[in-house]
Amino acid sequence: MDISRDAPIGVFDSGVGGLTVLDELLVALPAEDFVYFGDTAFFPYGDKSPERLRERAIAISDWLLGHGVKLIVIACNTATAAALDHLQRACPVPVMGVMAPEAHAAVQTTRNRRVGLLATVATVDSGSYSRMVGAHDAGVEFTSVACPELAPAIQDGDPFGHEVADLVRGYVAPLREADVDTVILGCTHYPVVDKLLRRALPGVTLIKSGEELAREVAESLARRELLRGADREGEYSFACSGDPAQFATLGARFLQMPLGDVLQHDPEEG
Amino acid sequence: MDISRDAPIGVFDSGVGGLTVLDELLVALPAEDFVYFGDTAFFPYGDKSPERLRERAIAISDWLLGHGVKLIVIACNTATAAALDHLQRACPVPVMGVMAPEAHAAVQTTRNRRVGLLATVATVDSGSYSRMVGAHDAGVEFTSVACPELAPAIQDGDPFGHEVADLVRGYVAPLREADVDTVILGCTHYPVVDKLLRRALPGVTLIKSGEELAREVAESLARRELLRGADREGEYSFACSGDPAQFATLGARFLQMPLGDVLQHDPEEG
Numbered sequence: 001m002d003i004s005r006d007a008p009i010g011v012f013d014s015g016v017g018g019l020t021v022l023d024e025l026l027v028a029l030p031a032e033d034f035v036y037f038g039d040t041a042f043f044p045y046g047d048k049s050p051e052r053l054r055e056r057a058i059a060i061s062d063w064l065l066g067h068g069v070k071l072i073v074i075a076c077n078t079a080t081a082a083a084l085d086h087l088q089r090a091c092p093v094p095v096m097g098v099m100a101p102e103a104h105a106a107v108q109t110t111r112n113r114r115v116g117l118l119a120t121v122a123t124v125d126s127g128s129y130s131r132m133v134g135a136h137d138a139g140v141e142f143t144s145v146a147c148p149e150l151a152p153a154i155q156d157g158d159p160f161g162h163e164v165a166d167l168v169r170g171y172v173a174p175l176r177e178a179d180v181d182t183v184i185l186g187c188t189h190y191p192v193v194d195k196l197l198r199r200a201l202p203g204v205t206l207i208k209s210g211e212e213l214a215r216e217v218a219e220s221l222a223r224r225e226l227l228r229g230a231d232r233e234g235e236y237s238f239a240c241s242g243d244p245a246q247f248a249t250l251g252a253r254f255l256q257m258p259l260g261d262v263l264q265h266d267p268e269e270g
Numbered sequence: 271m272d273i274s275r276d277a278p279i280g281v282f283d284s285g286v287g288g289l290t291v292l293d294e295l296l297v298a299l300p301a302e303d304f305v306y307f308g309d310t311a312f313f314p315y316g317d318k319s320p321e322r323l324r325e326r327a328i329a330i331s332d333w334l335l336g337h338g339v340k341l342i343v344i345a346c347n348t349a350t351a352a353a354l355d356h357l358q359r360a361c362p363v364p365v366m367g368v369m370a371p372e373a374h375a376a377v378q379t380t381r382n383r384r385v386g387l388l389a390t391v392a393t394v395d396s397g398s399y400s401r402m403v404g405a406h407d408a409g410v411e412f413t414s415v416a417c418p419e420l421a422p423a424i425q426d427g428d429p430f431g432h433e434v435a436d437l438v439r440g441y442v443a444p445l446r447e448a449d450v451d452t453v454i455l456g457c458t459h460y461p462v463v464d465k466l467l468r469r470a471l472p473g474v475t476l477i478k479s480g481e482e483l484a485r486e487v488a489e490s491l492a493r494r495e496l497l498r499g500a501d502r503e504g505e506y507s508f509a510c511s512g513d514p515a516q517f518a519t520l521g522a523r524f525l526q527m528p529l530g531d532v533l534q535h536d537p538e539e540g
Contacts, residue, residue: 023465030472160522162530195293195526202300202500230472252430256465260432 003070003093005226008033009217010064011073012057014045015240016155016247017188018075019254021098024210025073026236026257028218031228033235035067038251040242041266045078046122057083059267061091063239069093070226073217075188075209077123094220101212102184103132107140109205110182116175116204117144118197119186120151129186143178147171151189155250159192168193172200182207192254239263273340273363275496278303279487280334281343282327284315285510286425286517287458288345289524291368294480295343296506296527298488301498303505305337308521310512311536315348316392327353329537331361333509339363340496343487345458345479347393364490371482372454373402377410379475380452386445386474387414388467389456390421399456413448417441421459425520429462438463442470452477462524509533 009029011022015038022036037060039045045053057079064072072087072095074080080097087095106115117129124146133140150171153164175183184207185191191208198206221227228234237260240247244262251259279299281292285308292306307330309315315323327349334342342357342365344350350367357365376385387399394416403410420441423434445453454477455461461478468476491497498504507530510517514532521529 027465027468027472030469158522160526160528162528165528193526195297198297199300199527202297252428256430256463257469258430258432258435 003226004068005070005228007068007070008035009071009073010035010037010061010067010069011075012037012039012060012064012079013076013188014038014079015040015043016251016254017151019251020188020191020208021073021075021210021213022236023255023257024208024214025217026234028214029227029234031230031232031234034237035064035069036236036238037064037265037267038238038240038247039267040240040247042241045076046120050082053079053082054086056267057087058090061087061095063265063267065091065093071096071217071221073213074098075213077119077187081123081126081128096213096217096220098188098209098213099128099186100132101216102186102207102209103129104136105212106182106184106207107133107136109207110140112179112181113137113139114141114143114178114180116178116180116183117142117186118147118150118171118175118183118190119144121146121148123186129184141178143175143180145171145174147187151187154189154192159253164193165196168196168200172197175201180204185209237263239265241266273496274338275340275498277338277340278305279341279343280305280307280331280337280339281345282307282309282330282334282349283346283458284308284349285310285313286521286524287421289521290458290461290478291343291345291480291483292506293525293527294478294484295487296504298484299497299504301500301502301504304507305334305339306506306508307334307535307537308508308510308517309537310510310517312511315346316390320352323349323352324356326537327357328360331357331365333535333537335361335363341366341487341491343483344368345483347389347457351393351396351398366483366487366490368458368479368483369398369456370402371486372456372477372479373399374406375482376452376454376477377403377406379477380410382449382451383407383409384411384413384448384450386448386450386453387412387456388417388420388441388445388453388460389414391416391418393456399454411448413445413450415441415444417457421457424459424462429523434463435466438466438470442467445471450474455479507533509535511536
């Protein structure tokens with residue numbers, strides 16, 4: 001298959017969290033077009049089996065490939081863990097996920113070789129970040145903190161309220177104790193409360209999936225000579241499997257930009 | 271007067287805009303205490319005379335000095351233009367304002383010596399930024415764009431909606447035309463739509479008052495040996511002259527952190 005430079009980039013996630021990844025992609029690659037799919041009807045991915053998630057990821061990728069995408073981004077930790085390898089084997093275009101870029105960046109960044117992780121229970125339990133960090137530098141001391149209540153509080157409550165502030169203070173305590181100088185935000189919801197986290201972790205460098213993945217995508221397209229010329233402003237469009245109005249409202253808060261019309265689509269109905 | 275290292279830092283503004291400055295101060299100086307005053311009953315400052323603004327600034331500074339502050343930050347362009355010199359002469363503690371730090375940073379940052387400015391009509395008309403940039407490098411080509419509708423749209427409307435996105439696109443057009451590589455965000459409201467601005471100005475470095483002023487305050491306190499030890503989490507408190515509930519709600523959006531209780535106070539009633 002001959003990949004066209006003028007084709008859009010496809011991005012998907014279980015919902016709105018991946019929009020913090022898309023927003024970094026939009027800033028890093030302003031000339032590119034993007035198609036985003038939020039699998040809101042299937043949200044949350046955390047309680048689905050890896051087999052179901054792989055089927056779902058294949059169905060979504062087929063839909064994105066139907067839009068002629070030149071590259072697919074999995075903007076979700078759970079889907080990356082369950083389906084990245086599988087999609088990379090199955091798809092005729094490059095597929096990239098979160099985790100590997102942040103793990104690499106954290107090792108490049110730390111000075112005292114103490115790295116922390118804030119993530120969901122599933123992501124911490126999988127041990128993926130710890131393994132990936134260890135693969136780059138086996139001498140790094142790695143401290144993980146599972147934050148079961150943080151992503152739901154950011155999504156369903158007031159992200160700038162006292163509840164989230166108190167949660168953050170509690171979750172970072174073990175990282176301060178461990179004297180880490182670099183912390184991976186291992187969940188796409190967390191950059192929404194970037195300011196709170198920066199204040200709760202003074203002197204610590206925060207590594208975000210979105211920023212690192214955007215850099216990786218840009219470099220990868222550049223090496224393949226698939227980047228569009230800089231003389232245009234790219235477009236972006238959205239679809240979701242659940243309620244489009246709800247997606248648009250919640251989404252603008254995560255993207256920090258307007259979403260425009262949101263299409264509704266069931267990926268498994270073809 | 272002997273200034274105590276353990277004293278809080280005072281910050282004031284005509285309303286909530288200065289909270290984007292406070293939020294950088296809170297991140298840069300996590301061990302310091304802050305007292306913030308939002309002069310919401312007197313908002314907007316843009317239509318008041320310089321004499322009235324000086325009186326008002328003196329009254330607010332007296333109140334902050336009554337709280338024993340070790341340094342006063344004017345987190346507002348209009349108040350800095352009207353009252354900085356005056357307060358610096360009148361106050362027994364250092365007083366710092368916006369504009370000078372950003373102007374210096376812009377000159378340090380530009381590679382092609384083309385610098386742009388986005389600001390209110392009053393700020394552009396005052397010519398302050400242009401003079402300050404010129405004082406650091408007379409060879410810089412300076413392009414100003416007055417954005418009369420942007421701050422009101424961010425404050426009163428949906429900052430992540432289409433109206434703001436369209437406004438931003440229009441206002442940055444002359445800066446893209448002028449091929450600037452560095453743009454000063456000359457109004458404390460603009461960092462709220464940072465993501466939109468970054469996308470609208472690809473490849474351009476954005477200079478924000480809050481970040482530059484926070485760096486200046488930190489350096490200044492460090493040189494004077496007035497920085498607090500890093501072994502504590504500082505506190506912050508708020509007062510305003512208008513409706514405290516409204517201030518708390520709108521303020522959390524600008525600060526991206528919870529505000530807690532807001533005290534109501536009329537600075538000219540003493």
